Amino acid sequence: MKHSIGSYPRVRVHDDGRQVVSQAGTVLLVETVCKTGLDQVLSAALAPWRKPRAVHDPGKVLLDVALAVALGGDCLADVAVLRAEPVVFGPVASDPTVSRLIDTLAASGEKALRAIRSARSEVRDRVWSLAGENAPDTGGEVVVDLDGVLVIAHSDKEDAAATWKKTYGHHPLTAFIDHGPGGTGEPVAALLRPGNAGSNTAADHITTAQLALARLPKKYQRGRRTLIRTDSAGGTHDFVSWLARRGRWLSYSVGMTVTEQVHEHVLKIPASAWTAAVETNGEVRDGAWVAELTGKLLDGWPKGMRLIARKERPHPGAQLRITDADGMRITCFATNTAGRPIAELELRHRLRARAEDRIRAARATGLRNLPLHTTAQNKVWLEIVQIALDLLAWMPMLALTGEARLWEPRRLRLRLFTAAGQLVTTGRRRILRLARHWPWTGHVTAALERLALLPNPG
Secondary structure (H helix, E strand, C coil): CCCCCCCCCCCCCCCCCCCEECCHHHHHHHHHHHHHCHHHHHHHHCHHHCCCCCCCCHHHHHHHHHHHHHCCCCCHHHHHHHHCCHHHHCCCCCHHHHHHHHHHHHHHCHHHHHHHHHHHHHHHHHHHHHHHHHCCCCCCCEEEEEEECCEECCCCCCCCEECCCCCEEECCEEEEEECCCCCCEEEEEEECCECCCCCCCHHHHHHHHHHHHHCCCHHHCCCCCEEEEECHHHCCHHHHHHHCCCCCCCEEEEEECCCHHHHHHHHCCCHHHCEEEECCCCCEEEEEEEEEECHHHHCCCCCCCEEEEEEECCCCCCCCCCCCECCEEEEEEEECCCCCCHHHHHHHHHHHHHHHHHHHHHHHHHHCCCCCCCHHHHHHHHHHHHHHHHHHHHHHHHHCCHHHHHCCHHHHHHHHHCCCEEEEEECCEEEEEECCCCCCHHHHHHHHHHHHHCCCCC
């Protein structure tokens, strides 16, 4: 009778392997960089910060750090993962060189940040053009979601402060473009704020919206085709008035606080005035209804604003709030979209919850903590995080299909980027052979074929 000595097979390990490439699937991101021209555009944007005899290009250095973050790194030193594979990533700067560049860019303040943001904006135009029907503006509308995120600080960093959740750190305000049900989303702005920054600060929402609009293609920087969505933190007079200002003409869908006046108005709505809420497939949502509020509630708000209330049976175990009524959870939001059923508008606003998925992806891609000490340095880090998230959104948009296009960063890393490879040199060609037995090798090779068919940047 044989006795098992363990649950896993025993293997001998030697450290003399040759021509083996770790994280071979990362060629997907490298090829995305090449096809979008991100390396060239960043290099040109950061040319003013390149010293005369510098060996490493600042654009390449910044992009290498972003690639390391896209692979799961959370500090500057994680660029060592790329440095270990020069065949795939080329020459990678040393840790001191990387640190000096971050310090130089931080010392330049807004000038360097504007250069990086402009480069990302230029590439975004090209990516959307290459994506065709997979671009987020295919339906003629661009949706930008604003949301705050708490970033915990484990040491005393500049502007770190106590947060409203009784933690300690920072409270950035972010903006993401929603790719809809068939995709993920990409960042367009991130405003670094102290941990004690208010959730409903109108000035911060306006600043973040301005940063986001400036990074959109020019035709979406104003007009009804651009929808700004926020939770109730954005439901302030100043912010809504800014969105609705003449000449800006933006569409908005903004969560509103259920005040005592709103609560009393909801209680007076007759049963016949409530309309059943709907699901994304068009079917009626069980136990949820919507109604439009009118009258004095709209006094003092911008002309054309509609206030829509929603009531729904809370989930089992959820505690009711003082603003709830008759066992129903009451919420409301404001919009200036006319001519569409309120149930459809409520569904559109409810889909703002996808912003939480974007926040989760950002936390898993360098936003778990801010690794540097000064605020100026961490502003540069936020731009690096956004470049990493751009690549993790653009690559699936251009190269993946079906369910794989919806994979979040953690799954992309686990299934695609960690694929093993062997480097074979034949004549003057270098061939990367991926593991045949890996279940997702087909996804990688098919994606590379799609990227190869795209035109090279001019």
